[in-house]
Amino acid sequence: MAEKQSVLGRITQLTRANINALLDRAEDPEKMLNQLVRDYTASISEARDAVAQTIGNLRLAEKDHDADVAEARDWGNKALAASRKADQLRAGGDATGADKWDSLAKIALTKQITAENEAKAAEPMIASQQQVVEQLKTGLQQMESKLGELHSKRDQLIARKKTAEAQVKVQGAIRSINVMDPTSELSRYEDQVRRVEAQAAGQMELAGSSLESQFAELEASSAQMEAEARLAALKSDGEDSLPSSSEPAQITDGDDVEAAFAALKAEKAQPTARPADPDRSSY
Numbered sequence: 001m002a003e004k005q006s007v008l009g010r011i012t013q014l015t016r017a018n019i020n021a022l023l024d025r026a027e028d029p030e031k032m033l034n035q036l037v038r039d040y041t042a043s044i045s046e047a048r049d050a051v052a053q054t055i056g057n058l059r060l061a062e063k064d065h066d067a068d069v070a071e072a073r074d075w076g077n078k079a080l081a082a083s084r085k086a087d088q089l090r091a092g093g094d095a096t097g098a099d100k101w102d103s104l105a106k107i108a109l110t111k112q113i114t115a116e117n118e119a120k121a122a123e124p125m126i127a128s129q130q131q132v133v134e135q136l137k138t139g140l141q142q143m144e145s146k147l148g149e150l151h152s153k154r155d156q157l158i159a160r161k162k163t164a165e166a167q168v169k170v171q172g173a174i175r176s177i178n179v180m181d182p183t184s185e186l187s188r189y190e191d192q193v194r195r196v197e198a199q200a201a202g203q204m205e206l207a208g209s210s211l212e213s214q215f216a217e218l219e220a221s222s223a224q225m226e227a228e229a230r231l232a233a234l235k236s237d238g239e240d241s242l243p244s245s246s247e248p249a250q251i252t253d254g255d256d257v258e259a260a261f262a263a264l265k266a267e268k269a270q271p272t273a274r275p276a277d278p279d280r281s282s283y
Contacts, residue, residue, distance in 0.1 A: 030161060033154040040150060044143045051136040058129040065122045072115035079108035 086101035 030158050033150075033157060037147070037150055037154060040143070040147050044140070044147060047136075047140055047143060051133070051140050054129065054136060055133050058126065058133050061122060061126050061129060065119050065126055068115045068119035068122065072112045072119060075108045075112035075115060079105045079112060082108055 082101045082105035086098040086105060089095075089101060090098035
């Protein structure tokens with residue numbers, strides 16, 4: 001009986017377990033819930049075995065009680081039959097035979113009393129075990145109901161956890177592509193593109209400056225050639241500072257540089273019409 005009461009005490013304690021308090025102490029709710037479900041399921045399995053054993057013992061006691069009751073009834077029937085036989089023999093004048101059957105009737109009644117006493121002695125124990133079994137069944141049902149609640153709550157909490165984790169990932173993704181956020185990946189990539197564009201514009205500007213310097217050098221060279229042509233004309237004509245009959249080819253902005261340069265070379269290659277002045281020095 002003490003063992004059955006301890007089983008009942010365990011079931012009562014398990015059914016009163018505070019799941020919320022256990023969850024508050026959990027570092028990883030999902031792992032803790034799964035472990036709690038496994039432990040609770042194992043406890044229910046153990047309790048079910050204990051309840052089954054208790055019910056089995058009760059059924060054996062009930063069968064023994066029923067056997068005692070049946071035995072007492074059977075001995076009562078035998079005592080009645082022996083007593084009737086004794087009455088018949090006594091009525092027939094056979095006193096010796098009648099006494100014999102009366103003695104058998106007494107023996108049967110003794111057996112009946114013994115069986116009845118055993119049955120009565122087992123009745124309180126059977127009643128107590130029946131009460132324990134009912135309590136165990138109730139506790140087991142409460143544990144199974146609690147296990148169902150635990151399964152449901154575990155699934156809800158795990159779903160909430162996964163939903164929260166998904167929301168965190170989504171918010172992180174949103175922040176990473178927020179065009180207004182200067183710290184986002186898109187903004188940093190845009191800044192890199194702007195830097196590359198600025199570098200390309202700088203290279204184009206340098207290329208343009210180089211081209212302008214080349215044209216400026218060409219204009220300076222053309223001006224130098226014109227100066228040399230005029231100096232040659234001054235040397236060949238002593239009257240005027242500039243030649244009167246023919247002027248050297250001048251390069252203007254609208255002239256073709258190559259054509260003007262060719263004409264200048266042709267002009268310098270022609271001999272001078274005037275005779276050489278002996279008083280002038282030739283260069």
